[in-house]
Amino acid sequence: MPAVAGISRCSALLLAGALVVASSSPVWADNVPGGVGQPTETPVKGDAADDKISATAGAVVFDRSRNGSGPKAGAVTSASTWTPPACYYAPKYSPGQLEKYLTPIWEAGSTGYEWDAEQRDRYVNGKPYKDFNKDKAGDGYWWDSYVTPGREGDPGATECDKRIFWVDTNDDPPADIPQAITPQMLAQLAYAEIRVPSTQVDIAPQNATKVNLPTWTWLDGAQFKPVSVTASVPLLGITATTTAEPVSVKIDPGTGDAQTYPASGVCGLRNGHIGEPYAKGKASRTPPCGVKYLRSSGDGSFPLRATVTWKIHWTGTGGAGGDLPDGTFGATQDVVVQEIQAVNR
Known part of the structure; x- marks a missing residue:
């Protein structure tokens, strides 16, 4: 230029x-x-x-x-072309x-x-x-x-x-x-x-999960909140604000030998949260968002990938506004899966 x-x-x-x-x-x-x-x-x-x-x-x-x-x-990627x-x-x-x-x-x-x-x-x-x-x-x-x-x-x-x-x-x-x-x-x-936070999810159990044990996953509500960027042309007196809000996370266990909760692997926003934090006393419950591994990761780990979908919309000068294509941003984290050790008496 x-x-x-x-x-x-x-x-x-x-x-x-x-x-x-x-x-x-x-x-x-x-x-x-x-x-x-x-x-x-x-x-x-x-x-x-x-x-x-x-x-x-x-x-x-x-x-x-x-x-x-x-x-x-990181920047979101358009979910469309x-x-x-x-x-x-x-x-x-x-x-x-x-x-x-x-x-x-x-x-x-x-x-x-x-x-x-x-x-x-x-x-x-x-x-x-x-x-x-x-x-x-x-x-x-x-x-x-x-x-x-x-x-x-x-x-x-x-x-x-x-x-x-x-x-x-x-x-x-x-x-x-x-x-x-x-x-x-x-x-x-x-x-x-637009920049959104890393999509690393919280997991319970934290350090290593077990074969056939439901693993809870959720997003930190303090981090995953709406973000926005405003663009303007001062010379023209026009402006627009684009806002991205998290609406769901898709869990990919990193192996076909796993079962996701729900079955689609997509956990939607419920009561202001995506997923539910694990707490003592929930061990017998099925997690609303999570995964169950069906085999051990051996000496390694499985690359669990969590991808958040962000709903994006805008407002601008003169009352203009509307929706823009959803954006996605994901991250991968290693999950160690161990066999449940039998106890000999």
Whole structure:
């Protein structure tokens, strides 16, 4: 993506002021229109260590203060074939910035006379824009494509191939550009930023279970609670919050010689809990969520995998909102299964 310079100190201060938090550690926003930092960076006050307020990818700012955390937290994977967008369109240039970006390219002549002439007609000679829309300075922005961070090599990153276009302040972007930033698009970008805790389940017995002994499994309710990320474009005054809530865990014992409870292996949310913690006196009961191994793991262990499904939805500016595809995140842990030792009398 091309670097752009700042357009005004006033605009930059307004943007930065909206993002100030208690810490003074700087976090960087790439290519934010109105920036006064380095050519490709605008300083935004935030807590870099805790990642509570951060900015990235041009005009989009992410608030991760209510996101999942921890050394083993990870991104959810869409349970469908849908994936968050690999590219999008958002404000990038003021009239003056676009002139500073394109003029050196034309003067260099490296792109060929025909392309340069066509571009001059489009942005300078009134076909359809005149003189970079300088007469509209402050009343809109030139929009261009951005690649979602981490998706640079994705084939979908090349789909945003529309030419730079103008959008007046308070106007919606053209309807024929589905990747243009809207609250719904912000929600999809926030989806990619969601982080959820490690899916390691609590197990009883803890250290080693026995053949044919029901093993209880459950999730720590303190860790598995809703998480959310908010994405916004301060220049446009639009925002969207994407929230993920745990709804079930699927238990894969790691061997075919096992029986799960329930038989599907999927333990749903009940009374605010997924699974039920084991307590003294429950040994004779069948666990609502668990597994029974039918053979020993020998000198090794079985790789039990627990995958949590997260229900994901969003709300945004103007009362917009809806559901997004469920997300999943799993982890594997070793379970030692021993034979029950016979007692000779």
